Amino acid sequence: MHLPQKHLCVIAMSVALISSAHGAPLVEPTLHIKPAESGTGRVALTLDACGGKTDTRILSALVDNKIPATIFVTGVWLKRNAEAVAIMRAHPDLFELENHGGRHIPAVDTPRKIYGIRSAGSPEAVLAEVESGAAALATTGEPAPKWFRGATAEYSPSAIAMIRKLGFKIAGFSINGDGGSLLGAKETARRIAAAKDGDVIISHINQPTHAAGEGVVQGLLALKDKGMTFVRLDDADGTGNHGTTD
Numbered sequence: 001m002h003l004p005q006k007h008l009c010v011i012a013m014s015v016a017l018i019s020s021a022h023g024a025p026l027v028e029p030t031l032h033i034k035p036a037e038s039g040t041g042r043v044a045l046t047l048d049a050c051g052g053k054t055d056t057r058i059l060s061a062l063v064d065n066k067i068p069a070t071i072f073v074t075g076v077w078l079k080r081n082a083e084a085v086a087i088m089r090a091h092p093d094l095f096e097l098e099n100h101g102g103r104h105i106p107a108v109d110t111p112r113k114i115y116g117i118r119s120a121g122s123p124e125a126v127l128a129e130v131e132s133g134a135a136a137l138a139t140t141g142e143p144a145p146k147w148f149r150g151a152t153a154e155y156s157p158s159a160i161a162m163i164r165k166l167g168f169k170i171a172g173f174s175i176n177g178d179g180g181s182l183l184g185a186k187e188t189a190r191r192i193a194a195a196k197d198g199d200v201i202i203s204h205i206n207q208p209t210h211a212a213g214e215g216v217v218q219g220l221l222a223l224k225d226k227g228m229t230f231v232r233l234d235d236a237d238g239t240g241n242h243g244t245t246d
């Protein structure tokens with residue numbers, strides 16, 4: 001059998017790409033917003049709606065206290081939470097809805113498990129996850145999403161490059177507020193209340209039975225009492241590492 005030199009070259013390159021992708025460690029990008037020019041400071045609150053239900057303790061507190069937030073929603077969550085979506089859409093000044101994927105599958109293009117969740121496993125599957133998330137949001141009548149955050153917030157570097165090519169910025173964070181919604185109320189409140197000017201907080205709005213949700217509300221109210229301003233990602237100049245925003 002004879003293969004032209006050009007083909008051999010392409011095969012060799014593909015093998016090299018595949019093996020480097022398998023070996024590449026996953027990254028958990030950070031994100032910061034530009035600090036406030038004056039005053040006490042500003043932070044961006046981001047809340048993930050991975051699946052499941054809506055934590056109305058958090059949603060009501062945001063509405064009652066006029067705290068703006070960026071909500072990362074999946075297609076799965078959108079389908080089951082029409083009432084919460086309606087409340088968010090009724091307050092466009094407060095809520096910005098962004099893309100958390102169609103089926104809450106980690107944006108990692110090689111097969112592996114992250115926190116027990118199976119990764120997308122191929123470039124095609126990463127693409128499908130990102131695009132189906134955006135398509136689900138489009139059906140709500142919300143503006144087209146500009147930000148993407150993958151399930152588990154971990155990525156392979158090659159998946160980051162793909163998602164950027166699709167036109168999305170990738171939303172890391174600088175404060176892990178609720179530890180995947182598994183922390184207690186006190187520790188969650190302590191972490192969120194400790195946010196400084198320019199921080200981006202991540203927590204969850206889809207676990208109404210977890211104690212962490214109570215801590216999210218307490219932490220946010222403590223920040224508000226200190227005079228901290230809340231901004232959404234759309235309204236802030238966000239800078240992430242690992243090529244997630246530039």
Ligand SMILES: [Zn+2]
Pocket residue numbers: 048049050100104150151152
């Ligand atoms: Zn999630």
